[in-house]
Amino acid sequence: MQLSAALWRVIAGTTLVVLSFSLLNPVMAVRLEHMGTSATAIGFFAMLPYLSVALLVPFAPRLFKRVGVGHAYRIGLAMELVACLGYLFTASYELWCVLALSAGIGSAAAWNATEALIAHNVPATHRGRLTGLYQTALGAAMAVGPLLPGLVGLGPQGANVLAAMGLVVGLMLSVGTDITKLRASREDAPHMSLWSAWRAHPVLAWAALTGGVFEVGLTSVTTAYGSETGLSLAQATSIAGALGMGSFLLQYPAGWLADHMSTTKLFAGAGVILLLSAVGFALSPHWPSLMWASATCWGAVGGALYTLSMIRVAHDFSNSSAVAGTAAMIACYTLGGSVGPLISGVVLDHWGLSGQAGWLGVLAASLLLALFHMRQGQISQTQG
Template identity: 30%
Template sequence: MSLHNAPVPTQEEPSHSPNTAWRRGLVAIFAATFFELTGLFLFNPLLLFTLKGAGWSDAAVGLVAASSWLGLALATPFTAGWVARLGLRGALIASGIVPFFALLLMALTPWPLGWAALSMAAGAAGALRWIVAEATVAELAPDHRRGRIVGLFETMVGVTFIAGPALLAWLGTDGTAANTARWLAVGLSGTGLLLSLAVPHLSSHHPTDGTAPRLGLRGIADAMRAQPVLMVAGAVGGFFEAGTSGVLPLYGLSVGFAAAAAALLVSASGLGSALAMVPIGELSDRWSHRKVFLACASLNLLATLALPLVPLWSPAAALIAFVWGGAGGALYTLAMIDIGHRQQGVQLVTTTAVLVLSYTVGGMCAPVLGGLALTWAPGWGLPLLMSTTAAAGLLTLHHHLRRAASLH
């Protein structure tokens, strides 16, 4: 039974109507997440510029930048445990408290080594926010609108990647402007925390009769075995949506693009991701979920097969990047919609964590393997890597989806 249509309120659930509860919950989660992420994406590049201006080496600055991702990776397997202890609302509030105080302390203290530890703490809280917010949005959304609402949420998250850096570019990174930007980031994070308090009390649906799913690493392993489709969709989606941001500029340079044109390929990918999520969500609500999955994976493969055209017609590179961003992001979004249809509460959180881990692994593999392909086999290495990955993803998804359909 979904959280939004539960007929009997529990201790954590609101006493008002379920319709009012899910609407209020969705608005609060959307708004809180928007302000929190915008603040983080404003503060993080400013932190790197500050360290660079202080004479830190690129390697040292990179380690500080990686600290938030390390915190995210370490915390992801344990998010379901925090939800079981704190409840959905409590976990969302905790995910707002930690980054707010982390940014506040970084703004107040001139201690660069401490900034790395605070950044790691903010990253760990970011894992909690990412997973719990996505899981809660998927569960609160009515069945017939889940695709549309999850698509809107993914689009909103994508906007924060643009809004934070754009605010920093507008304010500036030197002197008084940098200080203003720093405190604006703290204020945005604080606003996100306050809006998190508006999230209604929601049940985490965690049984106490011994039938509860296992938590932590064991729960992650259980979900991986039970949901291979989500692992494949997450990994392929991360590879082509997030991971290619580290490959496209290098590929553009390798085929003769100027540096500015090569960098714009990343923008083309981001634009595809931003524009595709809502239409894909709508299509998922109206059409066979399995067919939409396979259509996106097929489109992704077709785009990779067009890579050899780029040296002959340079605009093809932007079109391919656009499709990769849209199709890759769609695979992640469709997997999130599928989780919302099938699960709820702590189990939904655990399965979302598996999806996030798979997406992260895919995003990490793409720049590493892409760089090796460009180095070892210029000209044909990258097209072979991308087409092989896309084809393997399509065939694996088709196999697991067909198997799942036969079991039902």
């Protein structure tokens, strides 16, 4: 598969960013829980990076046009590094929230740049597999990051330092003029707004939002819940590790399947599995291993929903703007990642584990309902 060295370096740098993020966030959640912070406040903190990404991504096409995709990618990584270093020098919840917002702004640039570059530059015959391979690398990073405290014996400060080191290496990989020469859309492509992209593919957008809730919106709150039940730091963060491991295992197979069969069928299968995982989570007090099994499903299937959404974007926006298409999906995915921990925190505080399982089940069912309505609309158009 012939891709430029610059694009491979971007992919590697973004993988390191995700590794650092997945290492640090669960540890921060446990630190907040040890400080006596409520699940709602922890969920609010975990929501902020994703919320700022969701709010800033709509402006990404204009930013890329003004400063270039490569420069925007570097600026984003630098902002994430500054925020990560800031966590080392304060224990203020309020300041942590400001830093989380700053990190999210950086992520909006770096993330959208990477996804748009992949969607625009990968040949159509290999889009599913390359996108799946990229998401597999991110899934591996998500799986390994939360497990490092237990594997290496890191405390909170050590985890923070290691996360910062990963961001430094990622930033170094982005150095070079070849990065700034990469393009993410055709020069003659007409402008497309995010609203137009959403209107063109509403079910795709909802699938991305659902994927965001399950893959990244449950990590911190579920880790804190595990700690609250008496699990050690290593055991509690291993729940997030199971979620990341699920994401690692399924993304390449999902991409390969997308190259060979209907993505609509794959979306429907994902909805059914997520619905069953919510039932499993409700039963976890009786069978504790189901907590890890459900988390594995959330990472695997939630990640697959995002992967499949991006594959469809690469196909459906090939003649227009990959930047607008990927930005629309990222905005929905990060919206899911931002509201997921907040809603989960509130639900856990007021209705406990059964309430959490209930709202996740409703979300999974809503995806199946959206797919059913889309299918009915397609049948009506065909008959008409």
